[in-house]
Amino acid sequence: MGFWIFMLVMALLLPAVMTAVGAYYRSRPPGRINAFVGYRTARSMKNEKTWAFAHRLFGRIWFCAGLAALPASAAFMLLFLGQSEDAVGLAGGGLVLAQLALVIAAIFPVERALRRNFDESGNPLPGADAE
Numbered sequence: 001m002g003f004w005i006f007m008l009v010m011a012l013l014l015p016a017v018m019t020a021v022g023a024y025y026r027s028r029p030p031g032r033i034n035a036f037v038g039y040r041t042a043r044s045m046k047n048e049k050t051w052a053f054a055h056r057l058f059g060r061i062w063f064c065a066g067l068a069a070l071p072a073s074a075a076f077m078l079l080f081l082g083q084s085e086d087a088v089g090l091a092g093g094g095l096v097l098a099q100l101a102l103v104i105a106a107i108f109p110v111e112r113a114l115r116r117n118f119d120e121s122g123n124p125l126p127g128a129d130a131e
Contacts, residue, residue, distance in 0.1 A: 003085050007092035011073045014099045018066030025059030041107070043114040046122025053117065054110055061106045069099060
């Protein structure tokens with residue numbers, strides 16, 4: 001039972017971090033463009049507008065994905081309550097890999113939105129949703 005609880009906590013850690021970071025970035029992107037903290041891609045780091053736009057969108061995506069993944073992850077781990085440590089470990093490890101795929105998948109809609117709203121120099125396109 002102790003190992004199952006440990007794996008449950010580990011399985012909920014990434015969705016909890018996604019929810020918290022997403023909530024923060026939705027309203028408060030990191031103040032300055034930097035190479036250490038935040039959503040850092042060539043497009044998002046063009047200027048302050050692209051930086052703020054990318055973080056707000058990335059924050060919304062991570063917040064929603066994290067909120068959805070929390071109960072889904074808990075429910076998945078409940079399926080393995082009382083199972084062997086090997087089964088719990090494999091299930092928990094597979095779940096964390098799926099969550100990591102979710103983390104990486106968030107990059108694609110943000111980059112697509114940056115391309116649709118900003119030119120190659122980072123200037124807002126006419127009629128775009130850039131803030």
